[in-house]
Amino acid sequence: MEILLQLVYSGIALGMIYAVIAFGYQLTFQTSDTLNFGQGDALMLGAMVGLTLVNMGVNYWVMLPLVIVFGMIQGGVVERIGVAPAIKIKSEFGWIMSTIALGIIFKNVAENIWGRDDLKFPSPLPESPMKFLGANVLPMEVLVVVGAVVMMLAVEFFNRKTIYGKAVVATFNDRDAAKLMGINTGLVITFSYALSSATAAFAGALIAPLTLTGATMGAVLGLKAFAVAIIGGLTSGLGIIVGGIILGVAETTTGFYLSTGYKDVPGLVLLLLVLAFKPSGLFGKTAIKKV
């Protein structure tokens, strides 16, 4: 029982990371109906840059905002190079392929800068576990959960309460109408990519001390977070948290009871199942197609 509870705790921490990345997918999907297939690589770059900063002697807590800024720049670049031209020529194939291509390039560059081996990220908090309801919890896991929730709340607050956020929401509702109302929709989309990559980079810096850091850490995380985004529905905020936790717990338990080799399977199978039976997600609404 204690083991199970412990698995649940680490599952929740992992799940919150998925939720944050999935949240990043939602951000760009909302403004432009596009996704960054290199989202996982944005996370990896965040972790890598964070690690470099920490190794240079920067304090972990000072590093976090720097990583967020880095993520924003990276996301902006992805949108300008990979997505904006595709939106202009209305090519779905275009943005899918170019964000994949950029993801590959980022991964390859990271391999060449930081090497192919996984690196250890020093933990900013004590590594001795705490007791909570009879099972062990790492302080870092608590930080991950808190950090993820704060990040999502901050972005939600921005979207709901500020005039810039209203522009984002307006762009989501009707891109052309928003444009006619004088909103620079191109800029809004770029900004949404910046925010999206920033959340991913932040998630990378949060999760890195719990896992190992390496150029390949992003790919599977990005894919599984997509599963979460789909389960939650690409428009539901609550959905991704629930979805993330379900997947996180499913993975830690599979990893423990079956084999760690199979730990990625539940998420991917879940993705296939949800898309097969309820493509709009468990929490999303189906859109009406117009003819």
Place this chain on the structure above:
Amino acid sequence: MNSKSLISGIVGFALLAAAPLYTSNPYYIHMIGTIMIYAILLFGLDIVVGYTGQVSLGHAGLFGVGSYTAGVLFFKLGAPLWVIIPASIGVTAGFGALLALPALRVTGPYLAMVTLAFGTIIQILINEMDFLTEGPLGIKVPKPSLGGVQLNEHAFYWMVLALLVVSLVVVDRILKSQLGRAFEALRGSPVASDCMGVSVYRYKVYAFVISAGFAGLAGCLYAYSEQYISPNTYNFELTVLFLLAVIMGGRKSRVGSLLGAAIIVILPKLLDDLEMFRIVASTLAVLIAVGGAIAVSKKMTTPKAMALPVLGTIALAGFSFWLQSITDWRLSIFGLMILFVVYYLQDGIVGFVRNLFARKGPRAGHAVVRTAGEHKDAIMNAAAGAGQDLLIAKGVLMQFGGLKAINQVDITVKRGTIHGLIGPNGSGKSTMMNVLTGIYVPTAGSIEFSGRSVVGRTSSDIALSGIARTFQNVQLFGEMTALQNVQVGLHHTFGSNIVDVALHTPRYNREEAASVERGLGLIEFVGLADLANEEARNLPYGKQRLLEIARALALDPQLLLLDEPAAGLTAPDIKELITIIRKIRDHGITVILIEHHMDVVMGVCDNVSVLDFGQKIAEGKPAEVQANEKVIEAYLGGTAA
């Protein structure tokens, strides 16, 4: 295939077949063999990417399934070649179906992610199921034996070449048949495909399964060619490489697939050699700069648009001289190539060359020789029984959220009549069409068409049972010719299956010839005989509307729904249209006509129903309706109360 490309194809393959005779270097033989194996896979991938327009990131996984089927069958059972090849194709096609059945309900980015997940699962399974696959250790597979003799490097090469030629012919035949037209149609307009009785979902699954079969064949040959397989080969990079090959070579082109395969096999070898890469990068920079300068001077493009590729390639050349080792940067170079192809070479190398030498007029490959004399009447007569009720809609309610787009509407249409459906914009006319053709499922109410309920059936099923339609905003298959568009409507006349198509059996040949004959007849009926081989997107708007009518008639409908056929037509065209509609009725086909041109409605309709705000406000003979006060009020606004 015209004779010119046939001859060059034969010469090309003869040269390939002779390759082992003039080089004894096994390195090159193996390399060309690998190119041919990849090409087989790319033929299949092109069906999915080029024709149906979907992104599959799962083909490396399918390739792996093919390889491992061969590997495991050999390793565990010592199965012979003639068992292994069909088994690899079959098993992989099965996996393709397993993936396609759930995955193809979604499109675009969703599908890309699902196929990516599938590919990842396959790799994990190959790695973990070591009782079957030997896990990361891999499996050794010697060259196969045929008739008791073990094939040597050269014999295997010829076998691959033979299979390549067979694949090429089969793929080419499939894509030129009704199947290929269906694949292309569902990319052009999914809604129209469904309404022509070509089920989008079913044909997407077909396309995927056929594609998977070729991936399986390629995978199997790859296992023999490499003589060793391990899970790491079938990774994400390979999948991306395959996609790069398809789009770089050129979509919808077999030559493009061969070219793409050559590029992705040779390029990594070139990249192993830094000196070579520097030369290639510099040449590329010069070529792009010169090409850009010419393009700008000929006003084909603006300096601004050319700036990025020119600067990019120059930067790449500079980068190549800065690099110490190139192997580590392979993936980045592939990534850059994808970006380049996606934005500057969208039609691939083949498409680029074709555009460069583009001649005016219809493409030779698609031209159909017209038979002399009049075509016999191409329109099927509808079933007899004039005067009976053909369509009975009762209490139809269509609700979107809180909005009632159609509110408790009853409509009865008698067989053999022309029934007008009019009303101000937004009154629910087109929604009614969509409900009748199964695009929307009504919230409540019943619709009966020749004795059978329509509610809840799929669009393609309804279409096949005899309801054809045109669209308010034209939904033609733009990249297909006018004739091919009509042939998609004639899809239901084909009974031949994929084997008939691959072998060109008499049945298929007969059906194809009949569909050309009838297609031309229908095109002639709407007065587009001269434009049969023109791509639909190049037709003027009014002609596109007429073509839609021809396509709808190809379905041999009992009931034809015309959604604003006169919109955008000139006055003489409208006269023509009225004649056409009357002729259609004379064949016993019932017509429901949505139209804003009142002269058309009043001129041809036997009965008219008027909708306003989703409710039926009047019904009757045209003259009665015209005099109805409610109708006048709806159109011109109410008098002050």
